[in-house]
Amino acid sequence: MTRVPLALYAQDxxxxxxxxxxxxSRPEIELLDPGEEERAEVVLVVVDRLDDETELLLRRLQRSATARVGLMTGYLEENVLRTTVECGVAAVIRRSEANxxxxxxxxxxxxxxxxxxxxDLLGRLLDQVGRLQRKVLDPRGLTLSTLTVREADMLRLVAxxxxxxxxxxxxxxxxxxxxxxxxxxxxxxxxxxxxxAVGYLMRHGLI
Structure with a gap:
C-alpha cells in the first residue's frame, strides 16, 4: 500500500x-513532522472558524505548495465557499463529521x-455556477468550458x-x-x- 504523505496545519x-x-494508526497515511512539509502530497488545514489568519495560510499554500489542500472547519459560514474556491482548496469537511x-x-x-x-456546500456552489452561467456568460456567448458556444458547436460537428x-x-x-x-x-x-483538438477537448469534458 502506498501511504499518502500528509502535512497538518492546525489552529491550536x-x-x-x-x-x-x-x-x-492508519496505514494509508504518513503523518509528516514539522519541517517535512515539502514532501506532502496532501495538506490538511484544521480550524474552528475560517478567519483572516487561516485565509492567509490557504493563500500561501496555494502559491507555494504543490500538494492538494483540504480544510476541516467547525463552522461552514457564508464566506467559506468563496474563500475555498479562491484559495484552491480541493476538499472541505466539517469537524463534526470527521471521524x-x-x-x-x-x-x-x-x-x-x-x-x-x-x-449543502456543493449545492450552493452549483447554484452560484448556474447564476454565473446565466447572468454573465450566456449574454456574451461564453461557457464555463472556456469555449464559446460557436466553438463548441463547430468542434462537435468535427467530432x-x-x-x-x-x-x-x-x-x-x-x-x-x-x-x-x-x-x-x-x-x-x-x-x-x-x-x-476533438480528442483533447472530449477527454477533458469541454465538449
Missing amino acids: PILEAGVRCQLR QDRLVSVITALARGEGVLPG EGLDTAQIAVKTSYSERTVKNVLHEVITRFNLRNRAH
Whole structure:
C-alpha cells in the first residue's frame, strides 16, 4: 500500500493533537513532522472558524505548495465557499463529521486528484455556477468550458465527421469563418490539428 504523505496545519495544539491521534494508526497515511512539509502530497488545514489568519495560510499554500489542500472547519459560514474556491482548496469537511474513516477517505480522495464537499456546500456552489452561467456568460456567448458556444458547436460537428464545407452549411457561417474559429481553438490549446483538438477537448469534458 502506498501511504499518502500528509502535512497538518492546525489552529491550536488541541486540534492538532486530536487529528494526529485519529490518523497515527492508519496505514494509508504518513503523518509528516514539522519541517517535512515539502514532501506532502496532501495538506490538511484544521480550524474552528475560517478567519483572516487561516485565509492567509490557504493563500500561501496555494502559491507555494504543490500538494492538494483540504480544510476541516467547525463552522461552514457564508464566506467559506468563496474563500475555498479562491484559495484552491480541493476538499472541505466539517469537524463534526470527521471521524477516523471519514478523514482517511477525504485525504486519499485528495491524493487521487478528487474533490470533496459537504452536500449543502456543493449545492450552493452549483447554484452560484448556474447564476454565473446565466447572468454573465450566456449574454456574451461564453461557457464555463472556456469555449464559446460557436466553438463548441463547430468542434462537435468535427467530432461527427463533418468537413469545413458541411460545418459552414450547418452553422450558417462562411467556410473561412469555420477555418478561423477552429484554428483559434487549436492554437489556444496548443494542439496539432482538428483530430487532436476533438480528442483533447472530449477527454477533458469541454465538449
